[in-house]
Amino acid sequence: MSFVFTPPPVVSVPVVGTTERFPVHRIYCVGRNYEEHAKEMGFTGREPPFFFMKPADAVVVVEAGQTGTIPYPSLTNNLHHEIELVVAIGTGGKNIKAADAHKHIFGYAVGLDMTRRDLQGEMKKQGRPWCIGKAYDHSAPIGPITPAAKAGDVANAELYVQVGGKDRQRSNVSKLIWNVAETIEHLSAAWELQPGDLIYTGTPEGVAAVVSGDTMVGEVRGLGTLTVKVA
Ligand code: MN
Numbered sequence: 125m126s127f128v129f130t131p132p133p134v135v136s137v138p139v140v141g142t143t144e145r146f147p148v149h150r151i152y153c154v155g156r157n158y159e160e161h162a163k164e165m166g167f168t169g170r171e172p173p174f175f176f177m178k179p180a181d182a183v184v185v186v187e188a189g190q191t192g193t194i195p196y197p198s199l200t201n202n203l204h205h206e207i208e209l210v211v212a213i214g215t216g217g218k219n220i221k222a223a224d225a226h227k228h229i230f231g232y233a234v235g236l237d238m239t240r241r242d243l244q245g246e247m248k249k250q251g252r253p254w255c256i257g258k259a260y261d262h263s264a265p266i267g268p269i270t271p272a273a274k275a276g277d278v279a280n281a282e283l284y285v286q287v288g289g290k291d292r293q294r295s296n297v298s299k300l301i302w303n304v305a306e307t308i309e310h311l312s313a314a315w316e317l318q319p320g321d322l323i324y325t326g327t328p329e330g331v332a333a334v335v336s337g338d339t340m341v342g343e344v345r346g347l348g349t350l351t352v353k354v355a
Contacts, residue, residue, distance in 0.1 A: 157326025
């Protein structure tokens with residue numbers, strides 16, 4: 125087969141403990157999945173889960189021990205960090221029950237759902253799609269994927285992000301409103317999950333702005349750290 129131009133490369137994320145990489149299919153994100161974050165965004169925190177997406181090539185892969193760099197994006201004056209547990213799907217499926225969800229999980233990673241908050245807010249106000257606030261280029265930094273068997277007790281892992289060495293967000297995955305298994309159940313009722321899908325599971329309270337020159341250091345315990353500098 126020949127193409128009218130060179131196809132884009134497959135986006136892939138390193139996997140801890142192997143030279144093989146995880147090819148990315150889609151990026152799903154869960155909105156307002158920690159109660160205290162829902163409250164800080166002006167909601168009660170007790171609503172069914174909802175989802176948005178980012179394009180696969182929004183991923184910014186940060187290899188183990190490296191510092192990733194993202195450009196300060198265009199059109200915004202309020203770029204926010206959202207530290208999140210990311211679930212990597214290894215086996216696809218639809219209408220997956222929460223009790224079976226673990227069979228579909230390849231592993232876990234630390235991710236940042238970077239957000240042009242001012243643009244997202246404007247779109248919300250107008251009842252328009254969030255894409256310009258959430259799904260822009262370089263909006264999905266991610267660290268290496270740890271296979272599920274080596275990831276430890278992810279459901280009770282502390283997660284945090286620091287900027288300039290100071291805590292911005294600090295919480296625990298146990299505080300998810302919809303846990304990973306329930307999220308997979310809801311998500312797979314709406315879309316057929318595929319191997320290579322990533323799920324950014326939501327962020328705890330403390331979202332705030334970063335500016336050019338800031339360095340974010342995020343961690344989900346057991347999954348290593350993710351360091352990203354804003355150029
Ligand atoms: Mn998020």
